Amino acid sequence: MRKQIAAANWKMNLTFQQGEKLLDDILGANIDLADHQLVIFAVPSPYLLMTRSEVEEEKNYYTSAQNCYNKKSGAYTGEISAEMLHSINVPYCVIGHSERREYFNESNAVLAEKLNLCLENYITPIFCCGEPLSIREANTQNEFVAQQLKESLFHLSPEKIKDIVIAYEPIWAIGTGKTATTEQAQEMHAYLRSVLAAQYGQSISDQISILYGGSVKANNAKEIFGSPDVDGGLVGGASLVAADFIEIIKALKA
Numbered sequence: 044m045r046k047q048i049a050a051a052n053w054k055m056n057l058t059f060q061q062g063e064k065l066l067d068d069i070l071g072a073n074i075d076l077a078d079h080q081l082v083i084f085a086v087p088s089p090y091l092l093m094t095r096s097e098v099e100e101e102k103n104y105y106t107s108a109q110n111c112y113n114k115k116s117g118a119y120t121g122e123i124s125a126e127m128l129h130s131i132n133v134p135y136c137v138i139g140h141s142e143r144r145e146y147f148n149e150s151n152a153v154l155a156e157k158l159n160l161c162l163e164n165y166i167t168p169i170f171c172c173g174e175p176l177s178i179r180e181a182n183t184q185n186e187f188v189a190q191q192l193k194e195s196l197f198h199l200s201p202e203k204i205k206d207i208v209i210a211y212e213p214i215w216a217i218g219t220g221k222t223a224t225t226e227q228a229q230e231m232h233a234y235l236r237s238v239l240a241a242q243y244g245q246s247i248s249d250q251i252s253i254l255y256g257g258s259v260k261a262n263n264a265k266e267i268f269g270s271p272d273v274d275g276g277l278v279g280g281a282s283l284v285a286a287d288f289i290e291i292i293k294a295l296k297a
């Protein structure tokens with residue numbers, strides 16, 4: 044079975060102490076993950092080392108950065124490189140979240156550079172894609188999301204593409220309490236898989252985990268994750284509450 048992943052994205056929330064307590068509470072639930080189940084915490088940069096040390100003894104729990112810069116190194120005050128993340132053994136990095144695309148003008152081309160740097164540094168990118176409401180209303184979401192994949196991912200070799208995780212996050216569902224329906228999520232995930240299959244072949248496409256993001260909650264995760272092409276979720280708000288995120292982890296396909 045493909046990897047089934049519950050990824051928490053804390054965004055710019057929680058103090059260090061609150062983050063530490065949240066991790067303690069979640070790990071304290073002692074959820075035994077199966078080999079194909081992963082839990083990933085995408086935390087603010089100052090919390091990466093703390094998170095790494097909290098999870099390092101735990102089977103299949105991992106740390107992720109929320110972003111990295113699209114240059115290797117140099118005079119870029121305030122930025123963090125993929126090489127720096129690798130040097131502190133961070134194994135995942137979220138790339139192209141819609142908030143980065145919107146507030147920091149990250150283009151598909153810039154995201155392609157970030158993906159390359161992550162892969163060169165042995166970091167698995169969690170590549171986010173997804174359409175705004177206007178595109179959904181015009182019913183052109185498939186073309187829109189396929190273009191994001193094409194411009195950011197399709198330069199990668201078949202060996203490299205297998206090393207990434209994709210997160211489909213319809214922007215109109217992020218932080219709004221409005222989720223895509225199970226049918227809408229499954230339909231888009233199956234479409235993304237078909238786009239990957241057309242480019243790389245079915246057997247490679249079948250190995251790539253595609254997460255759903257956008258108002259995943261404790262009470263809807265099981266249904267959303269149950270769809271055949273949905274391999275878990277990238278969770279914002281509900282990942283900040285231990286009891287809720289614990290339920291979301293338990294909702295991963297067994």
Ligand SMILES: O=C[C@H](O)COP(=O)(O)O
Nearest residue numbers: 052217218257258279280
């Ligand atoms: O990265 C997570 C997504 O932006 C979803 O956020 P949300 O669960 O608060 O809607």
